[in-house]
Amino acid sequence: MFDKFDVTVIGSGPGGYVCAIRLAQLGLKTACIDSRTKPGGTCLNIGCIPSKNLLNISENFSKAKNFEKSGIEIGELKLNLSKIMQNKDKAIDTLTKGVAFLLKKNKVTFFNGVGSFKSKNTISILNSNKSEKIIQTNNTIICTGSEPVSLPGINFDEKKILSSTGALSLNSVPKKMIIIGAGYIGLEMGSVWSRLGSEVHVVEFLDHITPGMDREISDEFMKILKKQGIIFHLNSKVETIKKNDSEVIVNFSEKNGNKNTLNSDVVLISVGRRAYTDKLNLKKIGVNLDQKGRIKVDKNFKTNISNIYAIGDVIDGPMLAHKAEEEGIAVAELISGKAGHVNYDIIPGVIYTSPEVASVGKTEEQLKKNNVNYKVGKFPFTANSRAKAIDEPLGFVKMLADSKTDRVLGVHIIGPHAGELIAEMTLAMEFGASSEDIARTCHAHPTFSEAIKESALSVEKRQIHS
Numbered sequence: 001m002f003d004k005f006d007v008t009v010i011g012s013g014p015g016g017y018v019c020a021i022r023l024a025q026l027g028l029k030t031a032c033i034d035s036r037t038k039p040g041g042t043c044l045n046i047g048c049i050p051s052k053n054l055l056n057i058s059e060n061f062s063k064a065k066n067f068e069k070s071g072i073e074i075g076e077l078k079l080n081l082s083k084i085m086q087n088k089d090k091a092i093d094t095l096t097k098g099v100a101f102l103l104k105k106n107k108v109t110f111f112n113g114v115g116s117f118k119s120k121n122t123i124s125i126l127n128s129n130k131s132e133k134i135i136q137t138n139n140t141i142i143c144t145g146s147e148p149v150s151l152p153g154i155n156f157d158e159k160k161i162l163s164s165t166g167a168l169s170l171n172s173v174p175k176k177m178i179i180i181g182a183g184y185i186g187l188e189m190g191s192v193w194s195r196l197g198s199e200v201h202v203v204e205f206l207d208h209i210t211p212g213m214d215r216e217i218s219d220e221f222m223k224i225l226k227k228q229g230i231i232f233h234l235n236s237k238v239e240t241i242k243k244n245d246s247e248v249i250v251n252f253s254e255k256n257g258n259k260n261t262l263n264s265d266v267v268l269i270s271v272g273r274r275a276y277t278d279k280l281n282l283k284k285i286g287v288n289l290d291q292k293g294r295i296k297v298d299k300n301f302k303t304n305i306s307n308i309y310a311i312g313d314v315i316d317g318p319m320l321a322h323k324a325e326e327e328g329i330a331v332a333e334l335i336s337g338k339a340g341h342v343n344y345d346i347i348p349g350v351i352y353t354s355p356e357v358a359s360v361g362k363t364e365e366q367l368k369k370n371n372v373n374y375k376v377g378k379f380p381f382t383a384n385s386r387a388k389a390i391d392e393p394l395g396f397v398k399m400l401a402d403s404k405t406d407r408v409l410g411v412h413i414i415g416p417h418a419g420e421l422i423a424e425m426t427l428a429m430e431f432g433a434s435s436e437d438i439a440r441t442c443h444a445h446p447t448f449s450e451a452i453k454e455s456a457l458s459v460e461k462r463q464i465h466s
Ligand code: FAD
Pocket: 010, 011, 012, 013, 014, 015, 016, 033, 034, 035, 036, 040, 041, 042, 043, 044, 046, 047, 048, 049, 051, 113, 114, 115, 116, 143, 144, 145, 146, 164, 165, 185, 276, 279, 280, 311, 312, 313, 314, 318, 319, 320, 321, 322, 323, 324, 352
């Protein structure tokens, strides 16, 4: 007899493990399968966590170079990259063990192996020793995430031609690094290696970085990154990437027809990620995919097969850990007969560079495109006392509010701790706040959050400190 479960979750990333825990909390007998021995998915093993660890260490290193200016004399600074990598691996280990503990605590049965459908109610789990276990399930939730995309004909070797995974594990600091794509991964990993000593070149197809971000913020972001030493090649299309024993050669052409060549020790290709469904055997059971290879679901995360659902990076929407988590909770609640729901209009996004960049809601470009009348409030960190006191006065807060109702429609921040500040605005927007609500809310002094209050005041041109 096969083990039988109410629900099987394939994938233990932030979508899968959160979903499995919520299902178990709701009283359903739950299995969670992952081909990785350590649960936590891309996010914990090769994504959010290791990248934020390296961003933090490299930022400390870069700040320490300037300690002398503020009166702290520490002598010659040295980098021990292997210790840095060990420290990063320790963070991954601690957090993945934490997820394993939570699954166990909630009585979720974790299986290590590749999950694939034998039928819509039968799942095979093949582990690395090639031993197969079969389980029966009433419902299945596919949370198999995504994988990096390369350029046509180029394979990642993770030594010279890197995806984010290779860029998180280099064993020496490259003298020169070329990054293709000025999105989340390119700019976070570019910041890491630039701070650790690499000459970083970013080649971007468009005429601006971070597509989709409010353009004013994006332009300011690029200005700041340039000052930090990152070199940008915009409007540039990569044509070939060749490698030999000592270097990688990238040929690209600019929009104006100019041809360019850059040589470097390594190249990071960060031009996006695609849904990963390779080993699930979806064809056999007839689960429909969309044109981009993502699993097609309805508003309740249900595929065209009635007992199979999908969430996270493997479906449409922003490829973000917290989006996957929200969907994980929602689908668990829907399967249990509750009213699960995700508000896609209010999903924050954060880039963990220095300064951080964070946003929630609509950009100015989107409001214009949708013919929405809006007011803009702005406040620079140069006028924020906390930012001035600690000498981190870069960036600004931008608030967009409906001209008629004053409801906040979008908030965009580039500045210190923007990733934490955005939470206040996310909550405010969930409650339908107006800019006046925020302007009349008491904010502690001296804090970075006062810049948010001032940006709200600035919507009616009544800011005090600028
Ligand atoms: P995943 O986390 O990808 O998990 C899917 C899991 O399913 C994997 O463990 C995989 O091994 C497993 N799997 C796949 N197929 C099978 C199968 N057939 N059988 C068994 N197991 C299978 N997002 C943020 O919000 N903030 C960040 O700071 C951030 N930083 C990132 C940094 C990097 C370098 C990268 C690459 C991504 C980052 N992301 C970040 C994105 C984030 O990691 C993803 O959005 C998130 O992990 C998606 O969660 P998921 O549960 O859908 O899938």
